[in-house]
Amino acid sequence: xxxxxxxxxxxxxxxxxxxxxxxxxxxxxxxxxxxxxxxxxxxxxxxxxxxxxxxxxxxxxxxxxxxxxxxxxxxxxxxxxxxxxxxxxxxxxxxxxxxxxxxxxxxxxxxxxxxxxxxxxxxxxxxxxx
Amino acid sequence: xxxxxxxxxxxxxxxxxxxxxxxxxxxxxxxxxxxxxxxxxxxxxxxxxxxxxxxxxxxxxxxxxxxxxxxxxxxxxxxxxxxxxxxxxxxxxxxxxxxxxxxxxxxxxxxxxxxxxxxxxxxxxxxxxxxxxxxx
Numbered sequence: 001x002x003x004x005x006x007x008x009x010x011x012x013x014x015x016x017x018x019x020x021x022x023x024x025x026x027x028x029x030x031x032x033x034x035x036x037x038x039x040x041x042x043x044x045x046x047x048x049x050x051x052x053x054x055x056x057x058x059x060x061x062x063x064x065x066x067x068x069x070x071x072x073x074x075x076x077x078x079x080x081x082x083x084x085x086x087x088x089x090x091x092x093x094x095x096x097x098x099x100x101x102x103x104x105x106x107x108x109x110x111x112x113x114x115x116x117x118x119x120x121x122x123x124x125x126x127x128x129x130x
Numbered sequence: 131x132x133x134x135x136x137x138x139x140x141x142x143x144x145x146x147x148x149x150x151x152x153x154x155x156x157x158x159x160x161x162x163x164x165x166x167x168x169x170x171x172x173x174x175x176x177x178x179x180x181x182x183x184x185x186x187x188x189x190x191x192x193x194x195x196x197x198x199x200x201x202x203x204x205x206x207x208x209x210x211x212x213x214x215x216x217x218x219x220x221x222x223x224x225x226x227x228x229x230x231x232x233x234x235x236x237x238x239x240x241x242x243x244x245x246x247x248x249x250x251x252x253x254x255x256x257x258x259x260x261x262x263x264x265x266x
Contacts, residue, residue, distance in 0.1 A: 019150065021142040022178070053149055053167060055174035056236065084167035092171060092236035093222060 003028045005035060010042040011112055012074075013105070016050050025061040032065055036072045043112035044069045047105055049080030059094040066099040075115045077101065079108035135191040139206075145177040148189045156202050159193045161262055169202055169260050172240040175233040176206045176256050184210020184253065194259075201261045204241075209253040216246050 001024060006013045012035055014028060032044055046062060048054070054062075066076035077100040081089075089095070100115075102108040135155065137148045149170040156166045173189065180187035187208030194201050213219045222235045234256070238244040243259040 019146045021146055023142055052153070053170045053174055055149075055171055055178070056233065057174075057178060084164045087164055088167045088171040088240065091168065091240050092175070093239070094236075 003031075005031060007035075007039050007041070010040075010116065011045060011109070012036065012039065012041045012043070013045045013047065015047045018050060019052070020058070022057050025058060029061055029065050029068070033068045033072060036069050036074045041074050042116040044074050044076040045105065045108045045112065046076065046078050047080050047108075048078060048085075049082070049104070051080075051085065052082070054081070054085050054089050054094065056092065056094060059089065059096060063096060063099055075100065075112060077108045077111050077115075079103065079105055134193065137189045137191070138186070139177050139180045139189055139208075140186045142178075142181065145174055145181065148177045148191075149173040152189075152191055152202070152204060155191050155193060156260070159200055159202060159262075160264075161202065161260070165260060165262065168240045169204070172237040172258060172260075173204055175237045176204070176258070179233045179256075180206055180208045180210070183213075184208035187253075195264070196261075198264050199261045200264050201242075201259045204256075204258050206256040207253065208255075212250040212252055212254055213246070213248040214250055216248055220246070 001018060003014050003016050012032060014032060035041065036044065046065065062078055069076045078096065079102045081101065100111060102111050135151055137144060137151055139148060152173040153166045153170040156169045177189055187206065190205040192203045194203055220235050220238065237258060241258040242261050245257045246254065248254040
């Protein structure tokens with residue numbers, strides 16, 4: 001099932017609604033990376049509140065999205081990881097290292113506002129973070 | 131021991147089905163939502179291993195009682211190429227598929243009992259269990 005991607009200002013918001021297959025996750029990655037260019041997005045939010053499991057494939061895909069989006073000039077933040085999901089991820093050895101996270105959509109938007117403002121102040125093309 | 135639920139694994143949607151059935155079974159057996167998530171994540175990893183290495187196989191889910199303990203038993207079977215070096219496949223970060231190499235060792239950390247039997251050329255069976263105290 002396809003994940004809806006909303007455009008809000010300079011940001012793209014992908015709101016996962018239900019369990020995703022590997023193919024769905026790969027499709028989300030392609031769609032987001034393409035849309036970062038099409039909409040000249042500065043930030044990407046992936047809301048995983050509805051995901052009741054995150055396994056190694058899901059985590060790898062989210063990490064790829066964040067790294068690819070950064071190469072395209074956009075910051076990514078993953079929001080809404082549930083407590084049980086976080087517990088199982090740590091047990092599995094999955095940490096999302098190098099990827100920004102926030103508690104929920106509101107915090108994610110606040111985080112992006114700060115990050116994208118920093119980018120404008122410092123100038124584009126900084127890759128030495130994270 | 132009869133298998134309560136048998137889920138064929140032949141495509142990525144089956145990985146989702148298997149972990150959802152596992153979660154439902156664990157919920158029915160009285161496991162906490164944290165344990166349900168842990169069981170579902172472990173099933174997801176080994177179901178994907180079937181797809182990646184053997185292309186097809188099956189996952190059997192059942193509930194067993196042992197004294198004052200109740201357990202969810204997950205058996206993943208395939209007739210794929212088998213694992214040549216099981217101890218090595220149990221190490222973090224070892225992968226022959228280009229994956230993260232967390233499948234087997236990750237699933238082992240999530241579950242209480244974990245056993246792998248593999249014959250090169252004949253296939254692999256992974257049996258894993260999660261227990262809870264029945265009066266808890």
